[in-house]
Amino acid sequence: xxxFDYRKYSPYTPVKKHVRRWPDKIIQKAPVWCSVDxxxxxxxxxxxxxxxxxxxxxxxxxxxxxxEIEVGFPAASKPDFDFVRQLIEEGLIPNDVTIQVLTQxxxxxxxxxxxxxxxxxxxxxxxxxxxxxxxxxQVFCKSKQEIKEIAVQGAVWVKEYAMRQPETKWQFQYSPxxxxxxxLEYAVEVCNAVNAVWExxxxxxxxxxxxxxxxxxxxxxxxxxxxxxxxxxxQRDSIIISLHTHNDRGCAIAAAELGLMAGADRIExxxxxxxxxxxxMDIVIAAMNLYSQGIDPQLNLMNIDRIIQTVESCTQLxxxxxxxxxxxxxxxxxxxxxxxxxxxxxxxxxxxxxWRVAYLPIDPRDVGRTYQEVIRINSQSGKGGIGYxxxxxxxxxxxxxxxxxxxxxxxxxxxxxxxxxSVEVIYxxxxxxxxxxxxxxxxxxxxxxxxxxxxxxxxxxxxxxxTITIQADGQGPLExxxxxxxQQFGYHIDIVSYNEHTLGVNxxxxxxxxxxxxINGQRYCAAxxxxxxxxxxxxxxxxxxxxxERIKVD
Ligand code: KIV
Ligand code: ZN
Numbered sequence: 001x002x003x004f005d006y007r008k009y010s011p012y013t014p015v016k017k018h019v020r021r022w023p024d025k026i027i028q029k030a031p032v033w034c035s036v037d038x039x040x041x042x043x044x045x046x047x048x049x050x051x052x053x054x055x056x057x058x059x060x061x062x063x064x065x066x067x068e069i070e071v072g073f074p075a076a077s078k079p080d081f082d083f084v085r086q087l088i089e090e091g092l093i094p095n096d097v098t099i100q101v102l103t104q105x106x107x108x109x110x111x112x113x114x115x116x117x118x119x120x121x122x123x124x125x126x127x128x129x130x131x132x133x134x135x136x137x138q139v140f141c142k143s144k145q146e147i148k149e150i151a152v153q154g155a156v157w158v159k160e161y162a163m164r165q166p167e168t169k170w171q172f173q174y175s176p177x178x179x180x181x182x183x184l185e186y187a188v189e190v191c192n193a194v195n196a197v198w199e200x201x202x203x204x205x206x207x208x209x210x211x212x213x214x215x216x217x218x219x220x221x222x223x224x225x226x227x228x229x230x231x232x233x234x235q236r237d238s239i240i241i242s243l244h245t246h247n248d249r250g251c252a253i254a255a256a257e258l259g260l261m262a263g264a265d266r267i268e269x270x271x272x273x274x275x276x277x278x279x280x281m282d283i284v285i286a287a288m289n290l291y292s293q294g295i296d297p298q299l300n301l302m303n304i305d306r307i308i309q310t311v312e313s314c315t316q317l318x319x320x321x322x323x324x325x326x327x328x329x330x331x332x333x334x335x336x337x338x339x340x341x342x343x344x345x346x347x348x349x350x351x352x353x354x355w356r357v358a359y360l361p362i363d364p365r366d367v368g369r370t371y372q373e374v375i376r377i378n379s380q381s382g383k384g385g386i387g388y389x390x391x392x393x394x395x396x397x398x399x400x401x402x403x404x405x406x407x408x409x410x411x412x413x414x415x416x417x418x419x420x421x422s423v424e425v426i427y428x429x430x431x432x433x434x435x436x437x438x439x440x441x442x443x444x445x446x447x448x449x450x451x452x453x454x455x456x457x458x459x460x461x462x463x464x465x466x467t468i469t470i471q472a473d474g475q476g477p478l479e480x481x482x483x484x485x486x487q488q489f490g491y492h493i494d495i496v497s498y499n500e501h502t503l504g505v506n507x508x509x510x511x512x513x514x515x516x517x518x519i520n521g522q523r524y525c526a527a528x529x530x531x532x533x534x535x536x537x538x539x540x541x542x543x544x545x546x547x548x549e550r551i552k553v554d
Contacts, residue, residue, distance in 0.1 A: 012217040015184065015224035022223050022262035030290055030298040032240070032266040033283055034068035034124075035061050039080075039102055041274040043073070045315055053314045054083050055092070060310045061271070062094055065299045068124060070100040070268070074116035075109035084116040093121065100124035100173070105154025114161040117168065124207065125162065126173040127154045131190055132181030132213075148190045151176070155197035172198045173207035175244065180212045184228050192234045200238035208233065209268065211244035212255055215278075219251045223258035230263035242266035245281045247273065252281040257289065272311045272319055272326065288325040292362045304367040331364040331374050334420075336382020339375050343384050377421045378414045383407040389423045390430065399499040402434075402514045405525040409433055434514075434527040437546040443538055448477055455480050459538070477534045481541060491545065494518040500533060515540040519548040 037057055042049050049057065054071075061069050071087060072080030084101065087093050099120065103113040105127055117123050129150045130139070136147050155174065162170040174194045176187050191208050200206035210229060212222055226241065233239055243259040243266070245252040256267050273282030284307065287297035301307065304326050308319050321328040333339045341358040349355070355363050364374060375385040375392075383403035390396040398406065409429055414421045421429075444460035444467060457480035460469045470488045474480030482493045497516035502509045511533040516525045524547045528539025 012221065014217070014221050015228055017224050017228065020224065020227065022227050022258065023220075025261040027257065027260050027290065027293075028295065030287070030296060031260055031264065032068065032242075033066055033287070033299060034070060034100060034242070034266060034268045035066045035270060035283060036070040036244070036268050036280060037061065037270045037274065038083075039070040039072050039100075040268075040276065040280055041270040041315070042080075044274060044276045044279075047316065048077075048079065049314055051079060051083060051086070054079075055086070056310060057314050058087070058092070060307065062097055064271075064301065064307070067096060068098050068100055068266075070102060070124075070126065073102045075103055075112035081112070081116045084120075088117070088120050095121065098122040098124055098171070100126050102126045102128065103154075103158075105129045105150045105157070107157050110154065110157045110161055114165060118165065120168050122169040122171075124171045124173050125158050126175065126207075126209070127151075127158055127194075128175035128177045128209075129154065130178045130213075131176040131187060132178035133183070134181055135178050144186055148193055151190050152193050152197060155194045159197060171204075171207065172200075173209055173242070174198075175209040175211055177211060178213045179210045180214065180216050180222065180225065184225060184232070188229060188232045191229075195234060195239070200235060202237050205238050205240050207240045207242050207266065209242040209244050209266075210259075210264075211268075212246055212252070213244075215246050215248035215251060215255065218249075219255035219258045222255040223262040226259040226264055227262035240265045242268060243281075244268040246276060247278040247281065250278070252279070253285050253289070256281045256286060271307055272323065274311065274315050274317060282324075284326060285324045288362065288367075291366075302366065302368065325362070325367060331360065331369050332376040333359060333374055333385065334376050334378045334380050336380065336385060339382055339385030339388060342374060343388050377410060377423075377426060378419070381407075381410070381414070386410050386426060389426055393423050394427055395503050396430075396512060397499075397501050399497065399514055401497050401516055402499075402525055402527075405516075406430060406433065430527075434525060434543060435529060437526070437543045437550070441542050441545070443535060443542070446535075446538070448480075448534070457481060457484060459484060461542075478537045478541065481538050485541070485545070491548075492518075492520050493541075493545075495541075496523060498537070500537065502533075503529075511536045513537040513540045515544055517541060517544040519545060522548065522551075524548050 038054055072083055074081040074084045093099055101113055103109050131147055136142055158172060176182055176190050179187055195206055198206050210226060230236060230241055241264045243256050243264045245255045269281035269283040272284055273279040284301060287299045287301060290297045308326055312318060319326060322330060333342055338359045342360060345357040349357060375388040377385055377389060386407055387398045387403040390398055410421055410426055413429060441461045441463045444462050446459035449456040454473050455477055456473050457477055458471045460467060470484040472480045472484035472487060474483055485491055486493060496518050500511060500513040502511045510529050510531055512527060512529045513536040514527050516523055524544040526540050526543035526547060528536040528543060530536040530539060
């Protein structure tokens, strides 16, 4: 066998199921969310969270709207014990938030856990032991019966210790850890045995958490397992079925979503997916997936930047630029055809309507992004995108023919620098290529007289030491100017395209004109900017002539 040999592995055995109901189900409401950032997430960090970071993270979770928060494993670590004490003693847990703590099924650990929780209002005690074939046979070397007895004994201790602290509202949770490596019949047997001790009722339900401790199969198999458990567990109406997926195969979100379709009520996960190995299921993505289907996720993720900053600084892990919904690049469109489609859809979208924008599954503004950030320019980008960034940042409404002329200039720059071209650079390129063209004639002054629908133009032009005054008639000022230049310099000029708009709303606002002129048989595009719209059109034409002269000289 070579090192990289697939024959080392065997396929996962699917669930034998004749009827599957979950494929036809649609998720219609948010699950109960439980964050395990401060426990599972924290246990997976190279440098566990400092107390101040834990508190900062806890406050973030509360502000987002998490109502169930696993705050640690107090019997396993002193910092976790102290943090739980701090939360309780300093009254930092809002009344509508329930903290959750993890414990193994050992009496001394359970005792220590309850000691940490003295004086708490409302707590979920999360008991777990490992039930999978591998763990039973290779790690603990115990029979099925012995492993079940560990769980049952743990449940007994938890119940007894809880009764000694009646001032707290207790809820019990059991996880058959490594559930996805456990035979379903055995998993349900253990869960039923635990529940026989805890005696749940519909008004006082037990949480049965079914972890994909290691993700071992395609998500449909996990959904089969969850549906099977929902169908076979005793007293289903007194049980909250909870999911806890890890991302070993990259499908933690999909598994959790299919698990919800299969009947689960609750999901455990972390913000942005930190957790053991490849991480836990990402609550932000799962919630945004619901949101983008028009379902209230019951979490407020509007301030994504605060979430990113807190998670990055606490975990010392950077969010990937393409992380769904939150990454730096997820709302960026570089491709010309995508930009064009986005522009068209955005132009049709009215505030408050159903969101129907190609390539953008959600409105970037919902997570604190702007439309300006969407269109990004590189060598793949098209004219539409260039027009969009100039319009959104500087108010320039480049006509289509101008975008066509300008786009190769930007593309050349992108290829030259081998990178994205910023909107500021695009702006400078536009000015250099169309507005501020050296050696052009400058306008000294001009006078326009209207004489029976004919415009009489008198204009003084300067260039270096030379000043000339020329005069011509036309149906409008620009036509008169064209004639004046033709008479003076002998150019043959046709105005092919002309557009103008103001750059503001008051009378002092500048105007911009875009001109495409055919000068002696060649087309040149240029622009002019001035407070006076007529002057702006003259400047645009002079800039077009300057381009002609420059090319002629070259
Ligand atoms: O992944 C896991 O199985 C766990 C359990 C403790 C629930 O984190
Ligand atoms: Zn886990």
